[in-house]
Amino acid sequence: MPRFDLVAFDCDGVLVDSEPITIRVLADLLNELGWKISYEETMHTFVGRSVRDEVAIIEAQIGRPLPSDFLGEFIQRRDRGLHESITPIPGIADAIRHLQDNKIPFCVASGADRAKMHITLGRTGLLPHFDGKMFSGMEVARTKPAPDVYLLAAQTMGVAPARCVVIEDTATGVAAGVAAGMTVFGFAAIADPRLLLAAGATCVFNDMQSLPGLVL
Numbered sequence: 001m002p003r004f005d006l007v008a009f010d011c012d013g014v015l016v017d018s019e020p021i022t023i024r025v026l027a028d029l030l031n032e033l034g035w036k037i038s039y040e041e042t043m044h045t046f047v048g049r050s051v052r053d054e055v056a057i058i059e060a061q062i063g064r065p066l067p068s069d070f071l072g073e074f075i076q077r078r079d080r081g082l083h084e085s086i087t088p089i090p091g092i093a094d095a096i097r098h099l100q101d102n103k104i105p106f107c108v109a110s111g112a113d114r115a116k117m118h119i120t121l122g123r124t125g126l127l128p129h130f131d132g133k134m135f136s137g138m139e140v141a142r143t144k145p146a147p148d149v150y151l152l153a154a155q156t157m158g159v160a161p162a163r164c165v166v167i168e169d170t171a172t173g174v175a176a177g178v179a180a181g182m183t184v185f186g187f188a189a190i191a192d193p194r195l196l197l198a199a200g201a202t203c204v205f206n207d208m209q210s211l212p213g214l215v216l
Helices: 018-033 039-046 051-062 070-085 092-100 114-122 147-156 171-179 195-200 210-215
Strands: 005-010 106-110 134-136 164-168 184-186 202-203
Touching: 005 092, 005 147, 005 210, 018 039, 018 051, 039 051, 039 210, 051 070, 070 114, 106 114, 114 134, 134 147, 147 164, 147 171, 164 171, 164 210, 171 184, 171 195, 184 210, 195 202, 202 210
Parallel strands: 005 106, 005 164, 106 134, 164 184, 184 202
Antiparallel strands: none
């Protein structure tokens, strides 16, 4: 009997290497607005969080309301960067095939909007694997670190939260999985594993080739 009845993947940083692209776009925009913030500081402040939920932080730093077209400009630049440069996380295609071969259900539950997932998963060839199994934080009442998107995924897939394992690469996402009552494995190829463990991850790993052995 498999250890879990559902593997719920985060998208950015777990399935696709999108976070460096998105963070670079955001850092450029924030600097244009007058917030002199480095790429590293932007990554630390915003990774794993929805930009639309962090408007108050940005406005406090620049000392004025954001331009009305800020989110639209961010999304336009982000999507252009993703179209041009997105790549899959190394080893993820093989890990997914192992799950399929062993008949372990899986899905993606992201804080990102569905349009972004269609771009990133589509450009990397992963989209067919997630047909009918995509869940967006923009379609629930609260985004991560709230558990809503993971609970929606479990309910829709017909699996009890306690039988789900979440694969996350940020402390925010780990907190969401833990709050949903799920086991969480932290993917620490880039992230600090100590932060993932402190947020409640059961274990951490840094190579997707290790994933089948963890969930089967």
